[in-house]
Amino acid sequence: MDGIADMGGTQGWGRVHPPDREERVFAEDWQRKAFALAILSSRVACGGVNTDAFRHALERLDRAAYLDDGYFGRWLNGGELMLTEHSVLAPGAVEARARNLRGEDVEEPPVPEPDLPRYAPTAEGSLRSVATSPAFGVGERVRARNTSVPGHTRLPRYVRGHSGVVEIIQPAHVLPDTNAHFMGENPQYVYSVRFDSRELWGADAEPFTVTVDMYESYLETTA
CATH class of the missing domain: 2.30.30.50 (SH3 type barrels.)
Structure with a gap:
């Protein structure tokens, strides 16, 4: 699909600035937690590791969720989307919990019955064997x-x-x-x-x- 994630070759994003080699992977502590939660959310929602399903979740985020919340915010938003779609979380559950933690009195939606995909990869990683020959040749x-x-x-x-x-x-x-x-x-x-x-x-x-x-x-x- 042609979502916000398909930015390759487009104009107007400004100059690319390579990161400093001494730059930390996680500039702030919340980013470390967001990364871990996103990975865990993806595995729970997919019934296992499915990087492609997680990428599809990221590309379906709206512009604000994809860009404005930064790289690790994007991962967190993608994990939440997957958990909601597979009924691990109820819609609005995260927002309701956040408001309650801020001291508001908000009724949180009930936990739904999960609807997890039946997913079982045939092997580890993404490399596979096929019986056919390549359709195209080098130099073609x-x-x-x-x-x-x-x-x-x-x-x-x-x-x-x-x-x-x-x-x-x-x-x-x-x-x-x-x-x-x-x-x-x-x-x-x-x-x-x-x-x-x-x-x-x-x-x-x-x-x-x-x-x-x-x-x-x-x-x-x-x-």
């Missing part, structure tokens, strides 16, 4: 499909409909598009595809190349 010119799906995808919006060259064929990986929705792992080969900047952003773009890892179903042959 391919085009990223110009499609926008309503659910989760790792196909960046800025490469859709543009052509590049396959540089590397990687082993098959679990397909995020289906795994995020608990619809099966559907493993596919992954291709490192090199794009020219002028192909992506026009003739006036500064000349450089961008390499994007793309699942087989994201690609098609060029005419």
Whole structure:
């Protein structure tokens, strides 16, 4: 889906400032707790580890929840969304608890009956084996499909409909598009595809190349 998380290639976000090497991972103590709660929330809501489902939760946050609350606030918001969707938390439960902790007298919604997905990965990690041969070869010119799906995808919006060259064929990986929705792992080969900047952003773009890892179903042959 084309949500706030699909920011690659867009303009107007300002200069990228690399972090100081001495910068702490968690600048404030609450960030450490938010990180742990987000990881735990994701595992509880998914019935196990499903990074794709968690990413899908993040990309469905609104602009404020994704940007204004910062990186670790975003993770916390994503974990809360997953817990609410799978009825581990009642809608409004976190807000009600926070208001009560501030001294307000607010009735908290009752704890619902959880509706957890039946999820069982076939192996650890995301690497899988497939019986078929790769559909594309190294050096082959391919085009990223110009499609926008309503659910989760790792196909960046800025490469859709543009052509590049396959540089590397990687082993098959679990397909995020289906795994995020608990619809099966559907493993596919992954291709490192090199794009020219002028192909992506026009003739006036500064000349450089961008390499994007793309699942087989994201690609098609060029005419």
